[in-house]
Amino acid sequence: MNPEERHIFSVLVENRFGVLARVAGLFSGRGFNIDSLNVAETHEKGISQITLVTHGDAQIIEQIYHHLNRLIDVIEVTDLTAGTHVERELLLLKVDTPDSQTRAEILQVAEVFRARVIDTKPASLVLEITGDEGKLKAAIELFDTYGILELARTGKIAMLRGSEK
């Protein structure tokens, strides 16, 4: 067995009906996995970007790359993991704050993670945290000791460093 690797693909697509289904169908039809998926419009009209995290051995990753390229509506596929890159994810956390002491502690911890308070109610806080996978994992573990009421995260987005495109 070849070692499995995690890869992040940036896929530029025509912003047309059914594109996401074609991309997702490519994975489900071949038994490949999608670990995380993010879709949004780009600054160029009519072009959307799909950031897709997947894993597999080198042969599967190569197949995924070629099959993505084969879709008619796919303009460009970049394997971001092939170069040095930055990746970020956005996390929203609603945390239980039953008393003022807990609330103060949570706000201190929030500072450590450079989290922003974006909503506050007497018994709860909503925090916004960005970071890579490791940071978000650590944040979730820590805040969970206080009681996470609700959690939402975006899935990863990523970009090559420097002037590479």
Add this chain to the structure above:
Amino acid sequence: MELSGAQILVDSLKREGVEYIFGVNGGAAMPIFDALYDETEIKLIPMRHEQGASHAADGYARATGKVGVALATSGPGATNLVTGIATAYMDSIPMVAITGQVFTHYIGSDAFQECDVIGVTRPICKHSYLIKDCEEIADVVAEAFHIASTGKPGPVIIDIAKDAQIHKALFQYPETVDIRSYKPQVHGAPEQITKAAALIKEAKRPMLYAGGGVVLANATEELRQLTNKTQIPITVTLMGLGAYPETHPLAMEMPGMHGSCCANYAFTDADLVIAIGARFDDRVTGDLSKFAPNAKKIHIDIDASCIGKNVPVDVPIVGDAKNVLTELNKQVGTTDIDPWRNQIQEWKQKYPFEYEQKADKVMPQYVIEQIYEHYSDAIVVADVGQHQMWAAQYFKFTEPRQWLNSGGLGTMGFSLPAAIGAQLGCPEKTVVNINGDGSYIMTIQELVPAVTMKLPLKVFIINNMYLGMVRQWQELFLGKRYSAVDYHDNPDFALLAQAFGATGLRVEHTDDVAPALLKAKGITDGPVVIDFIVDEEENVFPMVPAGAGLGDVIRGLS
């Protein structure tokens, strides 16, 4: 002047040079059929089942190299097309399938005869379009034909809401098509071609392995030049038969599960395999761990995702076979491989395709040999099963597009409608349909349009009263437990042909085979069906059992 969407569609198809549309009418496609009613440039061929329409369009495309067009209504009309679309997709056949869709405002409401055709066909087509606005029709048709016929060809679906067929717009057909997200790589990388030429020069036991891609790319001439220049032995797959004349001394015939021992032994011993438009299909390679273990591999294919999919490749070349071979031919010369060629000749002579003539039985292989004897120039359209393998083995194909069959999906029922498409596409040719008793009855209804159009099809049924290929596996691997394969209850196909208005003959003795084939030759005012009642339990050999290596081929006759 403004035209209806349906008229725009028909005019667009004319701009694409469409000669025939194979279809079945129905509610959501009625405006299109209505626009075709007065049409003189495009002939509408009413089939009896939508599956027949898609296979006929496919057969037309395979025989001519042009894009085949099928047309059906929404819902069940569209789902009936699906088998034919999947068949075309697996064999990379250029096709455009047009389906009517319910009115835009009904889409998604579970309306009568509504089906999400785009969703259903997504994994079995090259691309698809849903049209809700008649303004889009002309552009979409131009794109669809471009996509279907370029790069790795394949079926494209155009689903048109009924209101878009009825509403009016100005007809303006695009002069060129430019899709920024679709630029097939047709030229092979020069440094890769040079590497390939170097490997060919060094090899002591090289072999060419050519597939259907050579036919699709119209690269037969270039393949023959490569073979002539290098004198390297060649095996051509089931999908590529005819790309190289099987009558040539360098031809090792078909490889794989029911291929020639020579081709399979060659793979096992080769030190270089040059794959061209072939995809290392499991039916060709057998057990991958034992496949061509000593060989370096060069793989030329238009589809990058095909390269390295099953077998690791040393020199991948992504490009159109015609372009790549043209460049490769400039860099190769004669090879110094006499011992290897002698080995190949020895295998060829020692292990030809052979069978035992049983007393009082019509042997299916004999029927094929006789068909070859009498119809060697014909286009042969085979179905799927034992007869298909016997036809591939015993008919010696010499020209591309002479052999049409559903190699990838293995669709029973493909051949009769496909033969109709082939005959319309190639009216000057004789079209022979070699069918099985199981596959024939799956699309037998298409004999109706064949009779109506007086097509001189030769329908030859290799009738062993069984679903023969499955029965063979049951005999060899399941202790002769013949579950659901006994077809002795089939009707008399000769009488049935007569009921359809065709000529029907039944042959039960070896001596009657040749006279019947001769008689069929003389019948040119409509289809002739000959029901050859053959040995019921004859098996297809050689055979590489599923999961075995090619070297472990069972030769059959001891």
